Amino acid sequence: MQTMLGVIGGSGVYRIDGLEDAAWVAVETPWGPPSDQILTGRLDGLPVAFLPRHGRGHVHAPAEVPYRANIDALKRLGVTDVLSVSACGSFREDMAPGDFVVLDQYIDRTLGRAGSFFGTGCVAHVSLAHPTCARLSAAVAAAARTTGVTLHEGGTYLCMEGPQFSTLAESRLYQSWGCDVIGMTNLPEARLAREAELCYAAVAMVTDYDCWHPDHGAVDVAAVLRVMAGNAAHARSAIAALPGLLGPDRAPCTHGCDRALDHAVITAPDRRDPALVAKLDAVAGRVLKG
Ligand SMILES: CSC[C@H]1O[C@H](OP(=O)(O)O)[C@H](O)[C@@H]1O
Numbered sequence: 001m002q003t004m005l006g007v008i009g010g011s012g013v014y015r016i017d018g019l020e021d022a023a024w025v026a027v028e029t030p031w032g033p034p035s036d037q038i039l040t041g042r043l044d045g046l047p048v049a050f051l052p053r054h055g056r057g058h059v060h061a062p063a064e065v066p067y068r069a070n071i072d073a074l075k076r077l078g079v080t081d082v083l084s085v086s087a088c089g090s091f092r093e094d095m096a097p098g099d100f101v102v103l104d105q106y107i108d109r110t111l112g113r114a115g116s117f118f119g120t121g122c123v124a125h126v127s128l129a130h131p132t133c134a135r136l137s138a139a140v141a142a143a144a145r146t147t148g149v150t151l152h153e154g155g156t157y158l159c160m161e162g163p164q165f166s167t168l169a170e171s172r173l174y175q176s177w178g179c180d181v182i183g184m185t186n187l188p189e190a191r192l193a194r195e196a197e198l199c200y201a202a203v204a205m206v207t208d209y210d211c212w213h214p215d216h217g218a219v220d221v222a223a224v225l226r227v228m229a230g231n232a233a234h235a236r237s238a239i240a241a242l243p244g245l246l247g248p249d250r251a252p253c254t255h256g257c258d259r260a261l262d263h264a265v266i267t268a269p270d271r272r273d274p275a276l277v278a279k280l281d282a283v284a285g286r287v288l289k290g
Pocket residue numbers: 009010011053054062085086087088162183184185186220221224
């Protein structure tokens with residue numbers, strides 16, 4: 001199998017540079033249209049697909065990002081490995097604005113987002129104990145290190161509903177829970193990537209101290225975008241370093257992401273809803289076909 005890298009760019013990251021044969025392509029999915037067209041091309045010889053999470057011009061709010069369509073579209077294009085790039089607030093003094101955090105855990109505080117491809121007529125339960133891919137995360141950390149940024153390997157991301165930022169009481173509560181950073185987008189993606197048997201790694205770029213820090217004002221969009229303007233170049237260099245670290249040949253994932261559905265689907269074959277099974281062609285065709 002060949003490696004194909006998918007990159008989901010968050011706030012402040014609406015394009016990547018240096019793709020050979022670059023073309024924006026429209027992808028249709030059974031879950032509706034993705035956030036935008038997808039920029040395809042090659043980076044260092046490796047096929048790459050880039051999707052701006054909020055769309056170019058930042059048109060989708062975090063709760064309304066079409067997460068299922070986005071993950072389905074990347075899978076449909078042949079993506080094997082997904083790197084998510086996001087802005088985040090920090091709950092830790094030592095995770096300062098400008099730092100990169102390679103995430104490894106999440107806590108969910110979203111409300112009723114579509115967080116699964118499965119449902120009535122085809123029920124599945126994948127493991128989310130380790131929601132990011134350790135193999136891809138190690139490569140991403142190595143790529144980020146080449147840029148010279150301060151890098152933290154491992155971090156827990158509180159995924160809040162938004163779109164308003166947190167109250168001071170919420171910020172202090174999440175800090176007391178041991179969360180490291182906060183954002184509004186990553187967890188639906190991690191859940192869906194696992195269901196779609198895609199490796200998923202996430203770099204959260206610290207833009208602010210949310211609102212808990214006595215020496216810093218409460219976060220606002222201007223502060224996030226100001227820090228991201230400095231960070232985005234580092235993010236692009238890290239992405240550029242990744243193809244060389246991943247290599248073209250995709251061995252089975254040592255973390256098992258590409259086999260996540262092996263023992264997950266519980267609905268008896270003769271009780272499955274053919275319409276839902278048809279929608280799952282790209283995501284779960286490997287285990288549902290035949
Ligand atoms: C622009 S500030 C809030 C916004 O930024 C983060 O976006 P992303 O995760 O896509 O980088 C945060 O999650 C909010 O959506």
